[in-house]
Amino acid sequence: MANISLEMDRDGSGVMVDEFAFIDAKHNRCRGFKTLTLWTYHQVLRKLVSSAIMEVDEENTKNCYKFNPFGFIVGDNHANWCSIRDIYGVHTLERAVSCEFHYKQSVQRNSRKVSEKSNEFICLANALLHAETINQFNAACEQMETFFKINNIKELHKW
Template identity: 30%
Template structure:
């Protein structure tokens, strides 16, 4: 489309002309597309909302290309080293590819933890805040997809997925809907069996023997939180240090102020491509917080703390 500038006025003209052209061509007075894919510029969404029904806007998406383009542009602004550039790119990509909302939140926590490791990375908070507000447009866990398997996005303490010729899952959704695929099975196929996101295996209720054997042979190495060095959890008063006041790594809500009683442990943010970043994790002295270990870390489960006053 050629126009003087890309703004709501000209995009409204474009969508209006498109709507009328389709009506005339197909003699369809109720032109109601499944959705529209565009970039994240606000003028696109404002124009769509003006010309079409609101539910079309809710069904539309931003394209992966522009999100990845933003990642690469922002990555180029990082001055703290190539490792930090790769950590940011990996976490930002995983944010988009999150299958469930809990997975999205855990990845966002890891990205925020990474940003907090160096004051020269704090400018990334603005990037994260901007995209987080629009997550329904671009994140797989939130944006609508009318051809996706049924999802159970409820947070569960433990979900067991059995990958066999007829896959099963212990989640309530799969139990009540045995003829549908739950997102836990899809996530397992994508994450641990390296299945392509366009593969029909993601939509099958069962596999042939040859398909299942191929799946078994494609199982990727699974990283667990137990792969860590000796770690000491220390109960201490928070010392006064320069820089941003840290939040609890467990609840993410409480700020740990100088003089506060807290538990800290030195560990690493560990990504799937084995890039690592040294981090001091700080927790409220609360059992609920201490149980909430960040997924993208090498921390072992908390057992006891040494006292240091």
């Protein structure tokens, strides 16, 4: 597992220098703990492999070991994004992307908070997901912010 992580160093010459690190937490494996797992696609083995696993009482910045992958794929847990920012610096967030599965899961979960406007919220969230240019993304962000303001939805503004 350690060798896989070392091969992922974006400044190195390993075979996995261009691979993303996918960080995810499982909440039902061990009572009272979360299981943090670091996954990556291994080009030689042609499959997803786990390069680190640990049990933690909460997801926070103390749970990260500093290594330097090409990029990060993270779920919708805010702690993951904060950890990357706090440990590696705000500039590293440019190399981080959201997991599409977890994003869609979050959209569905949060659409229940605006039940009468859930279809509109889902449509706006999908526009964010499928934006192909920075201009499309910024326009979708503005539409989402307007949606929150017009409908006075404060609990989702942070989302």
